[in-house]
Amino acid sequence: MTVSAPITQDVLTIPRKTPETDRINLVGLTRDGLRSALISAGTPEAKAKMRAGQIWQWLYERGVREFDQMTNLAKNYRAELAEIFSIEIPEVVSRQVSEDGTRKYLVRIAGGHEVETVYIPEEDRGTLCVSSQVGCTLTCSFCHTGTQKLVRNLTAGEIVGQIMLARDDLGEWPEPGRNPRNETRLLSNVVLMGMGEPLYNFEAVRDAMKIAMDPEGISLSRRRITLSTSGVVPEIARTADEIGCMLAISFHATTDEVRDKLVPINKKWPLADLLESLRAYPKASNSERITFEYVMLDGVNDSDADAHRLIELIRGIPAKINLIPFNEWPGAPYKRSSNNRIRAFADIIYKAGYASPIRKPRGEDIMAACGQLKSETERARNARRSPAPD
Incomplete structure (x- = not known):
């Protein structure tokens, strides 16, 4: 096979080549991107769609590398x-397992940048919490990740690669000769609630x-994927149109004064603007x-007045x-x-006709719970900056 034409940036997502080998990484390319890459590398155009489909199934149905x-x-x-x-996914540097079965991957x-990914097993599902950025720009004051500066966006391959490495660890790829659709789905749900603001990295x-x-x-159902945003209003409708997944909002306050402190993006898109976009959200039903x-x-933010x-x-x-x-x-x-305050808050919401589940903290012993993610590199860097105790 000879390269008949250069592969242009509008065909492949960045990075186009793996730094170690100068080969083009196929993980993260869309179907059209994969087909175009094969054509640019010499595959006859008449066969490229079929070849792309075959390679696609090996990569994402069978987990072949x-x-x-x-x-x-x-x-x-x-x-x-x-x-x-090449076929490259992110490298697992470390894996911690909580007493409750939660797994956190560095x-x-x-x-050489690092992010954290968390797998949460439950009786009826297994949820993977995926990161979309190294660090975060939002500086939400209650979130540990928000204390880490944004380094860069993840590529599509680095995002879907987190799902692939978790399936590796769970042994979830089908065995040779077996139908993938008959396999148990240990990883059944994905939430974009890890490091970063997903809507600031929309295309990837x-x-x-x-x-x-x-x-x-x-083959995850769109209804088993939830994208969580702090309120990037211009991209919310686009999420419904171009992704179609479920939507979650990091809300956390009932007045602009409090939300400005907790979720600073509120200063750009205050509650009225955010709520207007949600009322118009095409998939809300x-x-x-x-x-x-x-x-x-x-x-x-936990008073009865806040609940009302x-x-x-x-x-x-x-x-x-x-x-x-x-x-x-x-x-x-x-x-x-306090537990009593949370229950009282939940009761007010429930009596108004809304489901108000109280999320059980998971993986706290390994700093894997909601709002606790922060890479080991950043922790080590901060530790070096801190003065030694007397």
Whole structure:
């Protein structure tokens, strides 16, 4: 196979080549991107769609990482593919397992940067919490990740690669000769609630989730994928149109004054603007409710008056309110609301006709709970900056 034309940036997502080998990484390319890459590398256009479909299934249905294993491709074609392309996913640097079974992965991506990914097993599902950025720009004052500066956006391959590495660890790829659709789905749900603001990395998140939802690959239902945003209003309608997944809002306050402090993006898009965009959200319905995430902070946003204001604010929006006991981290400026206060808050919301589940903290012993993610590299860097105790 000879390269007949250069592969242009509008075909492939960045980074186009793996730094170690100068080969083009296929993980993260859309179907159209994969087909275009094969054509640019010499595959006849008449066969490129079929070849792309075959490779796609090996990558995302079977979890294959070597071209030699793609046995429905000719041997010489496999060798030629291996000269030009690679199949690379992020590297697992460390894996911690909580007492409750939660798994936290420290993941290294291109450039030596690190993010964290969390798998949460439950009786009826297994949920993977995926990161979309190294660090975060939002500086939400209750979130540990918000104390880490943004380094860069993840590529589509680095985002979907987190799903692939978790399936590796869970042993979830089908065994040779078995139908993938008969396998147990240990990883059944994905939430974009890890490090970063997904809507500030829209295109890469969209492409990664399209790969995850493709029926000839990982094959997750769009209703089993939830994107959580702090309120990037201009991208909310686009999420429905171009991704189609479930939507969650990091809400956390019932007045602009308090939300400005907790979620500073509120200064750009205040509550009125955010709520207007949610009322117009194309997929909002009784069967596809918007989830309002609300972290419970002692004496800050947990009063009865807050609960009643919350009900009035979301009136008319198909919604459920997910109450999150604050997961404390070293140096955190807030305390968790008491169990009695959280229950009283939940009762007010429930009596108003809204589901108000109280999220059970998971993985706190390994700093894997909601709002606690922060890479080991950043922790080590901060530790070096801190003066030694007397």
